[in-house]
Amino acid sequence: MDTRVRKTLVDTLYARPSSLVIGAAIGVAVSTVAAIELRDPLIVCLAVVHVAVSFVRIAMGLILPRWENMDARRMEIAYEVGAFAFAFMTGLIAAVVIYRDSVYEVQLMLVANAAVYGVGIAARNAGRPTIAIGQLCLSLFPVIAACMLAGDLPMLMTAMSLLLAIPAMISIIKDVFAVLTRSIVAAETSRRLADKMEKLARTDVVTDLLNRAGLDHHLTERLLETEQHRKLAILWLDLDRFKFVNDTLGHQIGDLVLAGVARRLRATAPVEATIARFGGDEFIVAFDSDDTSEIERIAQDVLTSLTEPYRLRGERIEIGASIGIAILPDDAGDLDPLMQSADLALYHAKVNGRNQIAFYHPSMNRDLVWRREVEAELRQALQRDELSIFFQPIVDLESGQIRAFEALVRWFHPEKGEMKPEEFIPVAEESGAIVELGNWITAQAARAAAQWPEDVSLAVNLSPLQIRAPGAAAGILNALEEAGLDPKRLELEITETVLLDDDHTTGAFMAELHTAGVRFALDDFGTGYSSLGYLHKYPFEKIKVDRSFVSGRLVGKKSEAIIRAVTEIGATLEMDIVAEGLETIDQVRSVREAGCTLGQGFYFSRAVPDYLATMLLARERDDVESTRVAS
Known part of the structure; x- marks a missing residue:
């Protein structure tokens, strides 16, 4: 069975701890009443064991779900041990009371408790049929055996009724399990399809890197996870001469170049870095660091890697890259202005010449304003x-x-x-x-x-x-x-x-x-x-x-x-x-x-x-x- 489906089914065992508490409390109450009414040392001893098992079962039902690192199989075994012990003690104490021919009212109370518990728990734990059937049998078989040993007609009819209830309940358990399994598998299939669609929507098909949507999602999460004393560096890369390669050698070679760039970025960037193809021939590399010199060294390593020649289908291709760098919180306090700063730094890297690295500086904003002003006035000057x-x-x-x-x-x-x-x-x-x-x-x-x-x-x-x-x-x-x-x-x-x-x-x-x-x-x-x-x-x-x-x-x-x-x-x-x-x-x-x-x-x-x-x-x-x- 698929691990995630098994985990979901096991979770149903612990889904409503209140029902476990109620069932255990009823068992404690019934055993205590039986011990008080009969004052039989054996019954008292069995009642004490039943109460102890009940408290252990309550504790396990409340504590185990909080252990996030505990796998589904271990949780299932732990539940199984507690469930079987409790069910067996429920049936055993009722069987002993019947066998000793004790007070009729106490017998009725314990038999009713065993029957109701067996039938009720079978429906509740149908997600794990082995446990449900085991609890059903352990709670009813001792009672059936005691009734048959009693030998009188009412007891034999009681044994027959309980015995016939077992296959009927097993049939119901299997039906419930089948429906429940199909529902969970369908839900898992839908979830996986949704995850796959989400991944496709956030992944660039050429490079298998994140696309712009995926980048936004990952950077938002990364911003929340970045430790306060560390810095988030954004490297914005633009390939030089890629358009020439794409136009002269064809889009297939161009795609191979982009895929090659992606491989080199993965090999050069820090292991935990977020790498994305922003669009066209632009890429983003984001990573945490607390040292500006380290950021510069990584950027230089990336630039050196990308400028090495590519050999694709017999062609020797040389491209370069320009890199703009912005750092949070030094250059911006939030993601959008940080990206704008990196883009502006990239702009200056390209203006200063190819194969350049440029860190963002506030003066770049003034320079950009000046350039836009000059551009507008130049168009007017022509007129x-x-x-x-x-x-x-x-x-x-x-x-x-x-x-x-x-x-x-x-x-x-x-x-x-x-x-x-x-x-x-x-x-x-x-x-x-x-x-x-x-x-x-x-x-x-x-x-x-x-x-x-x-x-x-x-x-x-x-x-x-x-x-x-x-x-x-x-x-x-x-x-x-x-x-x-x-x-x-x-x-x-x-x-x-x-x-x-x-x-x-x-x-x-x-x-x-x-x-x-x-x-x-x-x-x-x-x-x-x-x-x-x-x-x-x-x-x-x-x-x-x-x-x-x-x-x-x-x-x-x-x-x-x-x-x-x-x-x-x-x-x-x-x-x-x-x-x-x-x-x-x-x-x-x-x-x-x-x-x-x-x-x-x-x-x-x-x-x-x-x-x-x-x-x-x-x-x-x-x-x-x-x-x-x-x-």
Whole structure:
């Protein structure tokens, strides 16, 4: 029999202790009366034993149910011993009184007590048929035997009646037991089904971790159980590059990656931790700790584990993760604000770069408010023409002539003054406003570039969101057509991070524009993975060496060697190499000797408004013409 069903049936034995107390009390009273009325030493002795058994039985019936650690089988045996002893003493004392041919009234009282007890207890304990039948027989068989030994007709009829009552009651016991068992089994089946449905409702099918509903339930319970002096840490994880894996390799591989992440979280997180897939590629790990340094160590272990490559179906997959951490009660006093704090910390971890861990700090709230304010005002600035396009020249290092201008956006806020690009561009990226902003920059810059000489190009930076926006390539071509600018004069600068998250959309975008004549430059080369495969796969005609190799604090022999290596690749592939961040004549000479063909930086000019860009070009043309005439 199923353990839980057995336990339920055994519980019915102890379900109503009041009935046990009443039955034992009646037995004590009947035995005491018999002993007093007959004053027979044997009867008195039996009555004393009966009373003792009754008190022990009452004690067991009241105490045993409170022992939570006592299994059902032991409780059943304990009940069985007490029940059989009490039933046997009830029948025995009645049998002895009949056998000794004592006072008729006492005989009647004891026989009635034995019969009523046997029949009544049989119905009460039908949940355990062995006990019910045993009590019935032990209470009635001694009486039946005594009546038959008495030999007279009334006693024989009494014995016959009691004897026939036994099979009748056994039949009733079996019927009651069958009905009771079916009811309990049905209830257990319903409970198990409900438990299973509840588990399914709270479990993520891909990772077998808790889902959001399960997480809420477990965290609520965990919050109640957390000891007062300990802290509850929430690690909110977001996988990096998962969308790229999911889109390029398919959802089946994506699901395998998620399942792999779940296994690594189970292996790395504390044993008692609550682990859940919050949704998409986000996971939650919650655990108790009283040491912030321990929380940081666990988070770092988790991050290290998740960044190790995955090998799935012949594919080597590399992803990372960003982790935001909030701690209760340090960062919040309740669950909802704690989750908000962890989410905010995750946001900052992603803003600061991938594979980062960020602990929540109150300043993050102020920063979030500021970012939302900037986002709202930026959208208004686009409508109010508060933004301007500035142009920084890109110069031929041999002739000194301007070959192109890079378009850079400037925002002159009516109240805050000039807003630096690093203050509002990241906000535009995160909010999605960069798409509208980028399209506006391209359109405005194209109008200005259309007025320049035809040998001067326009360089525009592109955001990943712009590239992936529906109709992005068509929008750029329309802007060029409206401005009257030849597509061959537009050069779009794409950073390595765009290619790192490459998908078919990026390739299609570049192919469509390249076919129309637009050129591409690989921007900030050397700051990311710097994969040479990008140069082979995509139609780049220019490489821009990041300023950190030219004017950064780590400039030296290694950076010069890197620049030379890049220029040699560029020369072989017939690409121009642009050195960014040139500020001194020594830097200009150094990169020119290293093989760079173009330069950009404050040494030549800061970014200037469109009219000054036109003036720079006009002055350059005048100088060239003067030199030609003089020669």
